[in-house]
Amino acid sequence: MYSLGNALGLSWPCRRNAVLATLSLAVLGVCFFPFPAYAKYDGGAGTEASPYLIRTARQMNDIGASPGDWNKHFRLVADLDMSNYTGAAYNIIGTSTTQPFNGVFDGSYHEIFDFSVTTTQEFYTGLFGCVSGEVRNLGLVKPFVLAQGSRVGALVGYLDYGQVTSCYARGGRVSGADDIGGLIGRSAGRIFKSDSSGTVSGEAFVGGLVGLLADETVTTSYSKAEVSGNRNVGGLVGKTADEQSAVTHSYATGSVTGDSYVGGLVGQVERGAAHRSYSAGSVSGNQYVGGLTGYVRVLGRVSNSLWDTETSGQPTSGGGTGKTTAEMQTISTFTDQGWDFWSTWTACEGMNYPILLWQIPATDYRCPDGVDYIDFAFFAQRWHRQGCGPGNGNCEGADVDGSGTVDFSDFEIFAAHWLEGVQ
Numbered sequence: 001m002y003s004l005g006n007a008l009g010l011s012w013p014c015r016r017n018a019v020l021a022t023l024s025l026a027v028l029g030v031c032f033f034p035f036p037a038y039a040k041y042d043g044g045a046g047t048e049a050s051p052y053l054i055r056t057a058r059q060m061n062d063i064g065a066s067p068g069d070w071n072k073h074f075r076l077v078a079d080l081d082m083s084n085y086t087g088a089a090y091n092i093i094g095t096s097t098t099q100p101f102n103g104v105f106d107g108s109y110h111e112i113f114d115f116s117v118t119t120t121q122e123f124y125t126g127l128f129g130c131v132s133g134e135v136r137n138l139g140l141v142k143p144f145v146l147a148q149g150s151r152v153g154a155l156v157g158y159l160d161y162g163q164v165t166s167c168y169a170r171g172g173r174v175s176g177a178d179d180i181g182g183l184i185g186r187s188a189g190r191i192f193k194s195d196s197s198g199t200v201s202g203e204a205f206v207g208g209l210v211g212l213l214a215d216e217t218v219t220t221s222y223s224k225a226e227v228s229g230n231r232n233v234g235g236l237v238g239k240t241a242d243e244q245s246a247v248t249h250s251y252a253t254g255s256v257t258g259d260s261y262v263g264g265l266v267g268q269v270e271r272g273a274a275h276r277s278y279s280a281g282s283v284s285g286n287q288y289v290g291g292l293t294g295y296v297r298v299l300g301r302v303s304n305s306l307w308d309t310e311t312s313g314q315p316t317s318g319g320g321t322g323k324t325t326a327e328m329q330t331i332s333t334f335t336d337q338g339w340d341f342w343s344t345w346t347a348c349e350g351m352n353y354p355i356l357l358w359q360i361p362a363t364d365y366r367c368p369d370g371v372d373y374i375d376f377a378f379f380a381q382r383w384h385r386q387g388c389g390p391g392n393g394n395c396e397g398a399d400v401d402g403s404g405t406v407d408f409s410d411f412e413i414f415a416a417h418w419l420e421g422v423q
């Protein structure tokens with residue numbers, strides 16, 4: 001019998017030792033050979049200059065398991081599919097007001113799909129439970145948040161004097177007890193350029209975007225969510241509760257259903273203000289029900305704000321001015337109230353309600369709102385144009401990537417926006 005051991009002149013014990021030696025070398029290789037230094041997340045140092053990078057759902061879930069990192073900087077570098085995390089499997093980031101997330105999470109305009117949590121916990125449910133820092137440039141698509149407790153939002157349960165900018169939760173479902181919002185459950189922070197859609201339901205202080213606005217502002221934001229609850233139910237915000245809390249330059253178009261303090265924009269303006277905002281969704285309830293606001297208390301103010309008396313089904317409101325649908329789609333109705341149609345709002349006269357300028361997709365060239373065949377015709381007429389630049393507005397926007405010519409790379413961007421923003 002001829003074997004390698006025999007060929008090397010080794011008797012059996014020697015061969016066994018040779019095998020062990022080989023195994024030992026393999027083990028040594030595993031232990032000591034050039035493995036990269038252990039990197040947290042997908043790299044980065046957690047600083048502003050070098051944020052921790054998040055590329056996978058697992059890395060996203062690791063943040064919540066690392067409270068020591070909740071004061072660090074993070075940046076999302078890919079879209080995430082969170083559908084593997086169901087029930088209470090996801091580690092919520094920021095668990096209380098004494099242990100909030102007070103770092104910075106920059107989504108870099110990426111989207112998180114199918115974030116889901118079902119929980120019996122008492123407070124602070126969302127992708128982030130409690131935030132005192134900042135979350136920005138992050139989209140949640142089809143989030144599912146089913147909580148028995150309070151302070152529940154798809155993105156943030158409680159925004160505790162932090163900031164949320166350019167974030168959205170679209171096409172999902174959020175439900176819980178009190179302080180329930182499509183994006184943020186309870187907010188004492190600043191919210192800019194954010195939006196929500198889908199369905200939102202709860203008991204008290206239920207809003208399409210924010211359940212309870214306890215302080216600070218919601219500005220240049222909107223909600224299309226369908227909202228239902230019992231008390232203090234609003235298309236955008238359930239209740240504004242503090243002198244300093246205000247809803248400004250914002251709108252809501254989703255349907256709102258509740259028992260008392262029910263409004264198309266805000267259920268109840270207890271303190272604080274609603275200013276230069278509108279609503280157009282259907283509103284129904286039993287007591288203190290209004291097209292724009294269900295009820296405005298002595299310390300609350302509503303100014304230069306409007307609602308659609310036809311689509312809301314409500315001829316009266318706790319505050320604001322009622323208008324017909326035709327009037328609500330006429331720009332002068334709003335400019336008469338001092339609204340800014342240069343840098344804040346825009347509208348397709350006679351076609352759509354006003355929308356916020358930041359909402360317009362890059363390739364929505366022509367009315368009506370949204371990227372459709374009319375915009376495609378505009379784009380196609382400029383096909384293969386050359387010499388695009390600042391002088392001609394990058395060939396009136398058709399050179400979307402600013403390369404100087406209108407070509408296939410612009411068409412790819414156009415196609416990516418197809419039907420975006422259609423009302």
Ligand SMILES: [Ca+2]
Pocket residue numbers: 364365366367368369370371372374375
């Ligand atoms: Ca259009």
Ligand SMILES: [Ca+2]
Pocket residue numbers: 399400401402403404405406407409410
């Ligand atoms: Ca181009």
